[in-house]
Amino acid sequence: MKKNGFVSTSLIYTFFIVFLLLMIFLLNSYSSIRFLLDQYKYDIKNSFAEASGADINLYLMVWDENTQEYELQDEMPAFGYYFEPNFSYCKNGSTISYANGNVSVTAVRRDSCYAYFKEAEKDIILKIYTKETETSDRVLVKNVPNYSYTLTSKNCTNGAILNFNEDSRKFTISSSQKTTCEVEFTKKEMDIIINIFREDALGNHAYNGLKYKEVTEVPGITYTFDSYVCTNSGVNTTIDYENGELVIESSGRNECNVYFNGGTNKVDLIVMQETDTGVSGYTTGLKYSRVSTIPGTGYKYVGYICDDGSASVTYSNGTLTATSDVQTVCRAYFNRYSGSVFIHYYLETSDNNYENVTLIPTIGYKYNSTKSYCNNNSDIIVDGNNIVTIDSTNDDECYVYFDMANADIRVNVFVMNKSTGKYELGSVPVAGYELYNAGCTNGAEITYANSSLKVTSEGPTICTVYFR
DSSP, rough: HHHHHHHHHHHHHHHHHHHHHHHHHHHHHHHHHHHHHHHHHHHHHGGGGOOOOOOOEEEEEETTTTTEEEEEEEEETTTEEEOOTTEEEEEOOOEEETTTTTTEESSOOOOEEEEEEEEETEEEEEEEEEEETTTSOEEEEESOOTEEEEEEEEEEETOOOEEETTTTEEEEESSSSSSEEEEEEEOOOOOOEEEEEETTTTEEEEEETTTEEEEOOOTTTTSEEEEEEOOOOTSEEEEETTTTTEEEESSSSSEEEEEEEEOOOOOOEEEEEESSEEOOOSSSHHHHHHHEEEEOTTTTEEEEEETTOOOOEEEEETTTEEEEESSEEEEEEEOOOOEEEEEEEEOTTTSSSSEESSSSOSSSSEEEEEEEEEETTTTTEEEETEEEEOOOOOOOOOEEEEOOOOOOOEEEEEEEEEETEEEEOOOOSSOOOOOOEEEESSOEEEEEETTTEEEOSSSSSEEEEEOO
16 A cells, blocks of 8 residues: 555656646747747847948937827937937947937947937927928928028017027027927028039049049939039038939039049930920920939830930840940930830750840840740840840730850850849940950950940850950
8 A cells, every 4th residue: 555655646746747847848938939929020120220231220210190100210300309218229238318419329339229209298389391482382391401491480479589500400499388480491592503524534624533524414324423522612512413313402602513433435325214294305295304224114115316326225135235436425215104024034055954144145146936925925026136125015024035046156245243243144234334354265356345345256256255
């Protein structure tokens, strides 16, 4: 009996210990899963916060009465908000504080910090309006406008006193009771002279060791915005380049030289995209505005106009190529259309397979009409230079195949992908690249001029060219 009793008691203790261990395991597992889920949700919400390579990433979260949520803003909130120290935090333990309109972060390592602001009690209400001209209607805005606007009127109820610092662009309001202040800013009449210079080896204007030629308009996509210099350093003037246009802000009169680099291209290529407003262009009855990049989905290339009749522009597989015997300006036009076509390109390889590529070489390959197709039966049109056009007014996805041609001369063009740093098979780029290396078999010679390759050979040859 004692032996049996001893066994029964042991079993009870054993079951109790196993049950206790099981509960501890389950609780630990549950806590780990909840932690992982919380971290997962946190990372989804803030994954973009790690995109910056800066030591400190600061994000301003401002309360929105309409959505009843904190919204991310790219600048400090306007007058009437207060800093919430209990909500504000840094992910890696840094200290965040706020004083005199500035957020400060004390950190010893890389961190991402969130500063929360909530609207103060409505004792003081500030309404900010802007006007483009003295006679135009005023518009209610959220923030104080930049230096190109000047304060033209101010008014507060209940005898409140409002002052504005032109340099810091900040208000101070003194009042012993509730008040509503309205301020109005009017855009200044600026007298800004802009001289535009395009890099040109034959130009007579020198800057930073390069030669430039003065032009009458902003250069096209074959040139890149480099820098600017203004004569009156006492006037606050900034010049930015956005979507093919210069954006100028100035607190007064000034004269500035704006420089565009890009080498001695024969053709200054300007891209024009159909818009609701703009200037007349290639298609009668439509208006166009210039843009800094070739339009993508929703637009199709319709043609070009060059100042010099000897120049020409071709559009192939998302790339514009322009040639000319003399220096000239060409405009390439893109119209809106209802369809959206995505094209996959495939090139035949030496082992009789096909490789997916982004660009089609114009030399050494021929279009395979039997293998090519579109999911929604759009028509595929390919000319003698392998320029692909999809005739469609509906959404579609097309697969275009090219076979190796039995030619005596074959040219393989490799273009560096600037995102990955790797060379990819493609066609001669029109802008933003330079010839890095080129060579041919059997003693043939290859030259590059005016965005075109020329091969001189007395027999069969294979040439390889690299652009970077």
